[in-house]
Amino acid sequence: MKKLIQVLLSAAFLAISATAANAKLKVVATLPDLASLAREIGGDKVEVSAMAKPTEDPHFVDARPSFVVQLRDADVLIDGGAELELGWLPPLLQNARNPKIEVGKPGRVQASQGVRLMNVPANVTRAAGDVHALGNPHFMTDPIIAKVVAQHIAQSFAAADPPNAAFYDANYKKFEATINAKLQEWGAAMLPFKGQSVVAYHDSWVYFAHRFGLNIDTFLEPKPGIPPSPSHLAEVIEKMKAQKIKAIIVEPFHDRKIAEKVASSTDAKVVDFAQYPGALPNSDSYVKLIDLLVSRLSAAMK
C-alpha cells in the first residue's frame, strides 16, 4: 500500500514537472532593467515582458488596461518596490486578481528587498519636492546591487519552476561572474575621476555615484520633480565653473535643451544617460548599458 502511494506520488510529480518543463514561465517586470536581469537568469525557459518603456519616466507610467492582462497571466512579477511604481502599479494589481504575484508569494520579487536604500529622508515633506519616503529607489545603477536582485530573481524562478532550479542558479552564477569581471573593467575606467563631481538633471544616480566614487549631488532641478528655474540654473552654472565640472547627465525623458544651455555657459558636455536597457543605442542588456554609461561618462570627463 505504502509503495503504491509512493509510486503514485512520484508519477504525479513527474507529470507536473513534465508540464512545467514544457510551459515557459511567464514573467512580467515593471521596468526594463529588471526585465533584462530576468532574461539573463531565465534564458529560454521564461517569457519576459516589461511594462514601462525604457525611455519614459518610471514614476509616471500609464496604467494601461493591457497591463492588467499581462499581470493576470503572470507566473512571476518583478517590481522595483520602495514606492517607485506607487503611482501606477497598485490599481493594476487590484484589477489583475492574480494570487500568484501577491507580496510574500514566490511569484513576487520586490527588487528593493535586501537593498539598503540611500537618501532616506529624516523628515518627509512635499515641500521638498518628489521625495521618496523609503529612500532613493533608483538602486539598479549599482552593479553590485544588480547582483543581489538577480539572485532574488533566480530564487523566485526556482520556486516557481523547480525542475529548472539548477538552470536558473547556473545562470545567476554566470551573471555574477560577468558582473564581477566587468566591475574590474568599469572600476578601472572610472578610477581617474574618483572624487570628481558630475551634474545630473534629476537625482537618480546616487547609487552609480557611490559605486564609482563620484559626487553627483548637483542637479538642474531645484528639487526632485520640480522643473529647473532660471535662478537655480544660474547657481548651478556658478558652481560648475568654480568646481570645473565637466559633465551633465540627462535621461531620455528630460528636457535636453536646458542641459545644453547650461553646458554652453560652462565647459561641460551633455552626456545622454539612461537607467534602462534599450533606451540608448546598443544597450539592450544590463551589462551593455553599464558599459555604455561608463564609456560615455569617462569620455566626457577626460
Add this chain to the structure above:
Amino acid sequence: MRKFAFVTLTCCAVATVRSAEPAADTGSPKTSAATAAEVEALRQQVQSLTEVVQSLQQQVKDQQAAIEKNNSAPPALPQNAETASAENSNASQPETSPPPLFPTTDSSVVASTAAQNPKSTAATGSFPTTDSSVTAASASGPAPEAGSPLTQPIPIIASGNKNYMNISFDGLFTLAASSASDLNNIEVGDHDPQQRGFNARNAEIALDGAIDPYFEGFANIVLKLDDNNETEIELEEAFMQTSNLPFGLQLKGGQFFDAFGRINPTHPHTWEFVDSPLVNGRLLGPDGLRGVGAQISWTAPVPWYSQLLFAVQNGQGGSAYSFRNRGDDGVFYDRVTIDRGISAPNDFLFVPRWENSFNLSDTQTVLIGASGAFGANDTGPDSKTQIYGGDFLYKWKSPRAEGGFPFVKWQTEAMYRRFEAERGLDDSFPVSEVFHDWGMYSQLIWGFKKGWVVGVRGDYLHMEDSQFTDDIARQTRSRISANLTWYPTEFSKLRLQYNHDSLEENEFLTARDVDSVFFQFEFILGAHGAHKF
C-alpha cells in the same frame, strides 16, 4: 583567533557547497523519483549551507568593520568602511588567487542576499547588529534590530510603511463669473460651481487600504458648502472589495459609484473640466449614479483586456436620479412621486457594463465600453427607466514622457434614456408620457508640456419636448468649453475655464445664451491612492 576560526569554517562550508553542486545539477525531470527526492534533499542541504556561509561571511565582515572602526578615528566614512569590507571579502575567500582591483561585493548596499525564501532563512543566524558603513551612509534610517530574522531584511521599508491606510484630503474651490444669475440652473452637477463668486463644492476625505489578506477598503467622505455657507456632508463612497478571487472574479459591496461610462465612477478632482458634462448631470443625475449595493466583475480570459461588470443597487434617492428618486419636495418632472420601496426584484437598479481595451501601438491605447442602467422610477407604481451608454477613449503618450507629459486624450460618451413618466401619486398628473432623451459630449485634452494641459469640450443634450412637463431640467441645450490647467505638481492644480451655454426654446422655456468663466484651484494633502487608466 576567533576570526581565524570563522575563516576556516567558511572555507570548509564553501568546499562542501562546491562538492555538492554537481549533484544538484543532475536534478532534471528525467531522473527517477527516488533520485529526484535525493537531489531535492541535497539541494536543500546546499541551500542551507550556502546560507550558513553567507551569515558567517557577514559576521566576519562585521567584526572586521568593527575592528577597523576601533582602530581609526571616528566618525567612519562610508568610503573607509567600504575598503574595509573589500579587504574583508578577500580575506574570507582565500581561494580567489588574484585579489580583484575593484570590490565586487559591498555589504553597505546589501541588506541580505536571501530574502526570497522566508521558510528556509528564518532559522539561520541573526541579522548583523552593527554595520558602521550603513549607519554612516544612511544616518537617518533606523539600524536593523538585533536578532531580527532574515525574513525582514528591509528594516527601512518596514519602518517607513506602517500605515494601515492611505489618508488624503482634497480641497477643490472655484471662483465663478457668469452672465446668468441662476448659475445653479446652468451648471448641472452637484460639485459644479452653484453661484457667482467663490464656491467650495468638493472637500473630500479619501481613505483606502488593505482590510486583511482578503479585502481592500475605500471610503470617500465629501463636505460641501451651500449658498448659506452651511456644511453639507455626503458619504460618497464606502465599500470593500475582494483582492484575489480566482478565475478573474472580483466582488464589491457597499456604497459606490456605478461603473457607467468614463466620468461617472470618478471623483471631481480627476476631471479634466471644472464641471460635469450635461448628459451626466441630466440623465445620470447631479450626484452621479451611485448607491448601496453589490457588484461582481469578471476579466474574460482573452488576450486583450475585456471586463464584464454587473452591479445591483437599491437605486433610490438623489444619487439614483432617474430611478426611485422622490425628487425635490416630493416632485419629479412635475409629478408628485410615490414611495415605491422595494417590493419586487425589478425595483432594484441593475447596472451592467462591458469594457474592452486595445493597444494600437506602444504609445496609443483605446478603451471602448458599453453600459446600461435599468430600474424603476417613482412617478408611478410600475414606471421604469432604462439608460444605455457608450464610451470611447483614445490616449497617446510620448515614449519619452516626463511626469506623464506630453499626452493627448480624446474621450467621448453618449447616452440614451427612456423614462416612463406616469401620472404620479393618485394619478394626480393629467397624462403619462414616455421621454426619449439623449446626449453626448466629446473632449480633447492635450498635455503639451510638463504640468500644462489645454482642453476643449463640446456638449449636447436633447430632452424630448413636452406639452405637459415644464421642468427646467428638461431643456434641450448645448455647451462649448475651453480651458487651460497648470499642475505645479500632481498635488496642486490651477485651472481657468470658459463656457458658452446655449439653451433652446421649448414649450415652456425661452432660449438663452450664457457665458461663464471659472477659476478653479485645488490641493491634495496626504497619500492619495493611484488613479485607474
